Amino acid sequence: MRSDRGSWGRVISGGLIFGAAAVFVSLVGMVEALGVRVIVIGVIDFGRLLLLLIGLGAGYQAARRGGGGVVIALLRGLLAGAATGAGLAALLVLGSEVNLRGMFINASPALFEIISFGRGAAGVPLVVAAGAVVGVLGAAATLLPGTVRGPLGAGVTATIVIGLFQELLQIILQGEEGVRAAIRQLIFVPEGLPPRGALEVFVVVLVASALWRSRRPVVRGWISKRPPRTQRLLRLLGLLLAVAVVLVLPAAGGLFVSQVLVLVGLYTLMGLGLNLEVGFAGLLDLGFVAFFAIGAYTVGLLTSTGQYGVAHWSFWAAVPVALVVSLIAGFLFGLPILRIRGDYLAIATLGFGEIIRLLALSDALRPWFGGSQGILAVPKPNIGGFEFSGPMQIFYITLVSSAFIAFVAARLRDSRLGRAWMAMREDEDVAEAMGINLINVKLLAYGIGGAFAGMGGAIFAALLGSIFPHSFNLLISINVLALIIVGGMGSLPGVVVGSLFLVGLPELLREFSDFRFLVYGAALIIMMQVKPAGLWPAAAVRRELLKEEPVGAVTEGPVAERAEA
Amino acid sequence: MGILASQQLTKRFGGLIALSELDLDVAERSIHSIIGPNGAGKTTYFNCVTGFYRAEEGRTFFNGQPIDTLTPDKITQLGIARTYQNIRLFANMTCLENILVGMHPHLKSSWMGAILRTPATRQDEAQAHEEAIRLLQFVGQRGKGDYLARNLPYGEQRRLEVARALASRPKLLLLDEPTAGMNPRESMDTMAFIRRLRDELGITILLIEHNMRVVMGISEIITVLDFGQKIAEGTPDQVRNDPRVIEAYLGTRRGVAGVGA
Numbered sequence: 050m051r052s053d054r055g056s057w058g059r060v061i062s063g064g065l066i067f068g069a070a071a072v073f074v075s076l077v078g079m080v081e082a083l084g085v086r087v088i089v090i091g092v093i094d095f096g097r098l099l100l101l102l103i104g105l106g107a108g109y110q111a112a113r114r115g116g117g118g119v120v121i122a123l124l125r126g127l128l129a130g131a132a133t134g135a136g137l138a139a140l141l142v143l144g145s146e147v148n149l150r151g152m153f154i155n156a157s158p159a160l161f162e163i164i165s166f167g168r169g170a171a172g173v174p175l176v177v178a179a180g181a182v183v184g185v186l187g188a189a190a191t192l193l194p195g196t197v198r199g200p201l202g203a204g205v206t207a208t209i210v211i212g213l214f215q216e217l218l219q220i221i222l223q224g225e226e227g228v229r230a231a232i233r234q235l236i237f238v239p240e241g242l243p244p245r246g247a248l249e250v251f252v253v254v255l256v257a258s259a260l261w262r263s264r265r266p267v268v269r270g271w272i273s274k275r276p277p278r279t280q281r282l283l284r285l286l287g288l289l290l291a292v293a294v295v296l297v298l299p300a301a302g303g304l305f306v307s308q309v310l311v312l313v314g315l316y317t318l319m320g321l322g323l324n325l326e327v328g329f330a331g332l333l334d335l336g337f338v339a340f341f342a343i344g345a346y347t348v349g350l351l352t353s354t355g356q357y358g359v360a361h362w363s364f365w366a367a368v369p370v371a372l373v374v375s376l377i378a379g380f381l382f383g384l385p386i387l388r389i390r391g392d393y394l395a396i397a398t399l400g401f402g403e404i405i406r407l408l409a410l411s412d413a414l415r416p417w418f419g420g421s422q423g424i425l426a427v428p429k430p431n432i433g434g435f436e437f438s439g440p441m442q443i444f445y446i447t448l449v450s451s452a453f454i455a456f457v458a459a460r461l462r463d464s465r466l467g468r469a470w471m472a473m474r475e476d477e478d479v480a481e482a483m484g485i486n487l488i489n490v491k492l493l494a495y496g497i498g499g500a501f502a503g504m505g506g507a508i509f510a511a512l513l514g515s516i517f518p519h520s521f522n523l524l525i526s527i528n529v530l531a532l533i534i535v536g537g538m539g540s541l542p543g544v545v546v547g548s549l550f551l552v553g554l555p556e557l558l559r560e561f562s563d564f565r566f567l568v569y570g571a572a573l574i575i576m577m578q579v580k581p582a583g584l585w586p587a588a589a590v591r592r593e594l595l596k597e598e599p600v601g602a603v604t605e606g607p608v609a610e611r612a613e614a
Numbered sequence: 615m616g617i618l619a620s621q622q623l624t625k626r627f628g629g630l631i632a633l634s635e636l637d638l639d640v641a642e643r644s645i646h647s648i649i650g651p652n653g654a655g656k657t658t659y660f661n662c663v664t665g666f667y668r669a670e671e672g673r674t675f676f677n678g679q680p681i682d683t684l685t686p687d688k689i690t691q692l693g694i695a696r697t698y699q700n701i702r703l704f705a706n707m708t709c710l711e712n713i714l715v716g717m718h719p720h721l722k723s724s725w726m727g728a729i730l731r732t733p734a735t736r737q738d739e740a741q742a743h744e745e746a747i748r749l750l751q752f753v754g755q756r757g758k759g760d761y762l763a764r765n766l767p768y769g770e771q772r773r774l775e776v777a778r779a780l781a782s783r784p785k786l787l788l789l790d791e792p793t794a795g796m797n798p799r800e801s802m803d804t805m806a807f808i809r810r811l812r813d814e815l816g817i818t819i820l821l822i823e824h825n826m827r828v829v830m831g832i833s834e835i836i837t838v839l840d841f842g843q844k845i846a847e848g849t850p851d852q853v854r855n856d857p858r859v860i861e862a863y864l865g866t867r868r869g870v871a872g873v874g875a
Contacts (some may be wrong), residue, residue, distance in 0.1 A: 457729050464728030464735070465714075465721045465742075468707075472715040475704035482664055484690035484719035484782055493725060 064129030067107035068136020078155030088212030108187025130184015204255035314447030322501030328539035331474025336402025344506025355426030364430035375503025379496035537583020623672035650839035695784035710759035716781025
């Protein structure tokens with residue numbers, strides 16, 4: 050171990066780094082902008098919560114590093130938290146002496162009011178003290194046994210989530226009477242979540258979580274003693290319940306939620322496709338939006354009743370064509386880059402994405418693709434008179450196609466082709482020496498991955514009713530790549546989780562939209578540091594991460610399931 | 615002509631001649647070793663045979679069929695498999711999956727079959743799993759099918775690599791320093807294992823090895839390379855007493871060139 054002085058110095062410098070983070074989010078305007086969203090009325094808003102979390106993080110990490118007893122750990126937390134507070138205090142002092150707004154336009158009086166608890170420069174000692182207290186709390190979290198920390202964390206998280214989404218929840222729970230109204234009146238007041246409601250939520254979730262923790266082994270034991278048929282029935286029941294919840298989501302959540310969900314669905318479709326290329330086959334692709342565009346334009350051209358429509362087909366007839374066209378586009382796309390590897394592949398694919406967008410935009414092709422004015426009057430899909438007129442209806446198309454595509458992806462993953470992809474990802478030369486035809490396998494990865502994204506594009510065209518080249522910019526490719534990294538490379542549920550977090554959340558928390566890419570960047574860095582395998586890692590990786598002994602014999606587990614099938 | 619025959623094979627890297635007019639003939643069902651100082655061209659020869667490198671001159675035949683212009687995957691499909699000097703498993707795949715990849719050439723299922731899970735695909739996969747489990751048992755790794763390859767201990771990684779090579783049902787197996795990094799006991803086990811491959815499965819073995827005790831103990835024929843040229847060939851006894859071999863390994867009276875080339 051290093052000397053005591055050295056380790057205390059590290060605690061302080063660690064705290065100052067968190068302090069710098071707090072100053073940063075303040076000066077970029079996040080604290081003030083997010084402050085609009087009140088979490089608990091009169092207690093805390095989103096902006097303050099952000100600062101609070103940074104303070105907690107400082108205390109937490111300081112206490113986790115190095116040994117020492119309880120008192121030492123708390124002291125470390127106190128010191129780190131105080132250092133974080135000192136960072137903000139320094140900003141406060143500076144802000145009251147100098148006019149920072151010339152350089153930092155977000156260093157507004159409102160911001161200083163938030164930071165200083167409304168006391169201006171006189172609030173400096175208070176800020177440092179508050180930092181210290183929060184730091185101690187963060188440190189205390191490391192000392193609690195799991196049985197206490199788990200329920201406590203669940204309670205706090207639930208309260209924050211309910212507070213954050215109170216508007217949405219109030220819409221879902223609207224109505225004059227009945228269960229929904231009763232729940233609403235129990236927790237919320239029309240303006241939001243009052244402290245009383247927050248406390249209720251906290252206590253209920255805390256108790257429920259504690260109960261679940263103590264009863265879980267009993268329940269598990271009970272289930273494992275049932276005959277296999279009952280177990281399968283229970284599992285099926287759980288699955289049906291989940292499906293039912295998803296099915297009523299648009300109706301319960303209303304138009305806005307449906308819109309967000311459709312967007313999540315479209316990104317899931319693209320994510321599944323890119324996951325196949327990058328996660329399974331290891332082929333980095335930064336131009337993935339091209340396939341999305343090809344799918345959208347194919348459906349647009351085939352169905353549009355406007356100027357550029359060529360066939361006036363129905364949506365359902367156009368979708369298979371869109372799939373085939375994007376599949377072929379994938380093959381063609383793969384041909385010139387078969388021999389390119391690594392970084393060069395990233396650059397080459399980046400170019401492809403831009404080429405497709407520029408082709409759609411170009412004046413030369415304007416008579417066919419409409420140039421910058423795009424293709425208008427794409428009709429909505431309909432079945433026997435039922436029109437999928439808006440997001441609330443199109444959600445179901447997205448859901449069904451995502452489920453179908455995920456199913457196909459899972460089958461491919463567990464097949465001979467899937468293994469060939471993974472072998473190629475691990476070591477291209479050896480894969481070839483194993484008798485794998487790299488050309489076939491690569492082209493199939495680009496083609497099938499492209500077709501998945503083409504499906505997304507087809508729905509996108511129907512959703513918007515019009516297609517413009519500028520919808521298909523590089524940022525979409527980057528979003529999709531980010532979401533599969535956050536979700537977990539090569540993991541199918543990870544794609545859904547990733548798009549919920551990176552696409553759904555920022556849409557629901559509108560205040561975030563200005564800081565979207567800042568948050569993406571931070572999320573990616575934090576993911577790489579804390580959970581490099583993603584939020585929901587692929588099965589094999591997860592087993593290793595959990596340090597679980599892999600199932601004893603090959604006659605058990607997922608491999609055996611596959612063998613049975 | 616044996617199962618593998620190279621004639622006048624020459625491979626250059628720029629000005630460096632890695633293999634120079636090499637004639638090599640491997641008899642079917644033999645255990646044949648290639649030895650020589652570092653940089654003698656042993657691994658280069660393996661890379662030429664398996665299609666990683668393309669020789670500038672000369673020809674190589676496998677079962678009488680020329681293989682010089684074929685890609686690595688085609689050569690594997692003909693029945694040549696190999697292991698690597700520095701282990702090259704698919705580290706993030708399970709042991710079973712590694713072996714299943716090895717079986718790739720003789721599995722039939724197409725991608726459409728995989729999506730629809732047709733009866734033919736199912737049968738194909740079920741048989742492949744059975745065979746993979748048998749292979750795991752054969753290399754003494756029963757029950758380790760679900761481990762990620764990178765988490766196996768070193769010696770087991772070497773054996774898994776052999777199992778993966780065997781999965782392609784080779785007629786000729788090229789082993790690149792199979793006992794590198796092993797202690798004497800493990801080396802002896804590996805020797806016995808290599809003999810089993812030949813005796814029980816009838817596979818011809820061509821191996822590169824530095825451990826002289828292994829080479830002398832196991833080989834029927836030894837070819838000695840130095841600076842890309844064949845300097846000696848024969849039974850272990852013949853090679854051991856060949857003055858040119860001694861010179862290549864220990865240097866001449868005039869200097870100590872040789873070993874560290």
